Amino acid sequence: MLRIENLSVSYGAIQALNDVSLEVPPGRVTAVIGANGAGKSTLMRTLAGLEKPQSGQVIFNGEVISGRKPEDIVRMGIALVPEGRSTISELSVEDNLKLGGMWRSHAQRNASLTRVYSLFPILKERHHMGADTLSGGERQQLAIGRALMTGPQLLLLDEPSLGLAPLIVTQILELVALMARDSGLAVLLVEQNATVALRIARTGVVLNLGEVAGSGTSAELLASEELRHIYLGTGS
Ligand SMILES: Nc1ncnc2c1ncn2[C@@H]1O[C@H](COP(=O)(O)OP(=O)(O)OP(=O)(O)O)[C@@H](O)[C@H]1O
Ligand SMILES: [Mg+2]
Numbered sequence: 001m002l003r004i005e006n007l008s009v010s011y012g013a014i015q016a017l018n019d020v021s022l023e024v025p026p027g028r029v030t031a032v033i034g035a036n037g038a039g040k041s042t043l044m045r046t047l048a049g050l051e052k053p054q055s056g057q058v059i060f061n062g063e064v065i066s067g068r069k070p071e072d073i074v075r076m077g078i079a080l081v082p083e084g085r086s087t088i089s090e091l092s093v094e095d096n097l098k099l100g101g102m103w104r105s106h107a108q109r110n111a112s113l114t115r116v117y118s119l120f121p122i123l124k125e126r127h128h129m130g131a132d133t134l135s136g137g138e139r140q141q142l143a144i145g146r147a148l149m150t151g152p153q154l155l156l157l158d159e160p161s162l163g164l165a166p167l168i169v170t171q172i173l174e175l176v177a178l179m180a181r182d183s184g185l186a187v188l189l190v191e192q193n194a195t196v197a198l199r200i201a202r203t204g205v206v207l208n209l210g211e212v213a214g215s216g217t218s219a220e221l222l223a224s225e226e227l228r229h230i231y232l233g234t235g236s
Contacts, residue, residue, distance in 0.1 A: 001026045001186045002047075002078075002154055007056035007066075009039075009046050016042040018210045019056070024154065029177050029187040031197035031218070034207035035233030040190040041083050043207070044158045047188070048080040049073040060154070075103065079152035083159045085143040089132035093123055096131050096142055100149025108151060116145040119175060137168035144176065154186045161193045169193075173200040194231045198222055206231050 002024040009017040017039045024030050032040055045051045047058060049070035058066040065073055074080075079100075087096050097116060101109055117124035120141040126134065131142060140160055147155055157176070161169040173189070177200050180187045191197035198204055198218040205215040206227050214227045221227055228234075 001061065002188075003059040004043075004047075005057050005059065007043075007046065007058065008054045009042050009051050010054050016210050017046070017053075020207070020210070020212055021056075022205050022212065022215065024186050024188050026153070026186045027184045028180050028203075029173075029189050029201040031194075031201035031204035032188060032190045032207060033194040033197050033204055033221070033231040034192070034213075035231065036192065037209075038207040039210040040192075040207055041158055042210075044080060044082075044156045044188070044190055047073075047156055048078060050080075074150050074152075077151070077153035078156065079147035079150045079154070080156040081143045081147045081158060081160065083162065085139050087131045087134075087139050087142045087146065089130065091131055092128055093131055093134070093142060094127040097123070097145050097149050100146040101151060104151060109149065112149045112151055116148050119148075119179060120145055136164050137172065140164060140168075140172060144172070152185065154188065155180075156188050156190075158190045159192060160189070161191060161196050166196065169196055170199070176200070192233075194221075 004020060004022050007017055007020045034040055042051060046053055049068055053066050057064050060076060097113060122138055123141055123145055134142060176187055179185055189197055189201055198221055201218050203217050204221050206213045208230045213230050
């Protein structure tokens with residue numbers, strides 16, 4: 001599905017990612033965990049085409065996508081839910097959703113809308129209301145819903161737990177995991193909150209200062225004393 005090979009990204013003198021390689025399989029959630037500034041958002045933004053890699057490549061369904069434009073990448077089937085959600089508060093819930101996948105056919109968009117509403121019934125209930133009237137958890141569902149409207153094969157979730165109560169985060173992410181399992185969707189979940197991420201994901205990768213410090217099943221990552229220090233940010 002997605003293969004990241006020796007990816008390096010820098011902002012001027014700051015090396016945000018250094019020689020990162022990982023694979024994201026379909027049908028399940030893969031976690032990327034790491035402390036503040038580890039390079040998690042840079043990885044997501046690079047996959048979505050918003051940052052240009054210095055070296056290395058990203059291969060999606062056998063095709064090199066690194067260096068392509070963000071709008072091409074989303075059409076190829078990769079959707080990013082950025083850090084901080086980014087729904088448009090002046091628009092209604094339904095209009096926010098309809099903004100996702102504008103280029104798709106009417107039929108495709110209607111099918112996706114039905115699917116999003118069945119996944120997140122609260123959005124259907126509130127479809128005519130302004131996005132600014134939603135709670136934080138509902139806005140996160142809207143942000144994920146909008147990404148799903150593009151009909152993705154790979155969903156990139158950047159720090160969805162930010163500012164939300166743990167129970168709500170778990171509910172939303174469990175739905176996402178279920179959807180991945182049932183529909184073959186690949187999900188890359190970035191979290192500073194490692195406990196939440198590893199509860200949902202089957203496997204994970206630990207990033208530290210832009211480099212892969214370790215990877216394995218969620219159980220392995222939880223059991224490793226050394227890796228726990230790194231992703232919990234308690235020193236390495
Ligand atoms: N636009 C930018 N210009 C310069 N440096 C940046 C920029 N964006 C990120 N950085 C730097 O790159 C490094 C990685 O940042 P990134 O945002 O990818 O980390 P992160 O793991 O997402 O952190 P957080 O958990 O705080 O969201 C950090 O040192 C950060 O200061
Ligand atoms: Mg980040």
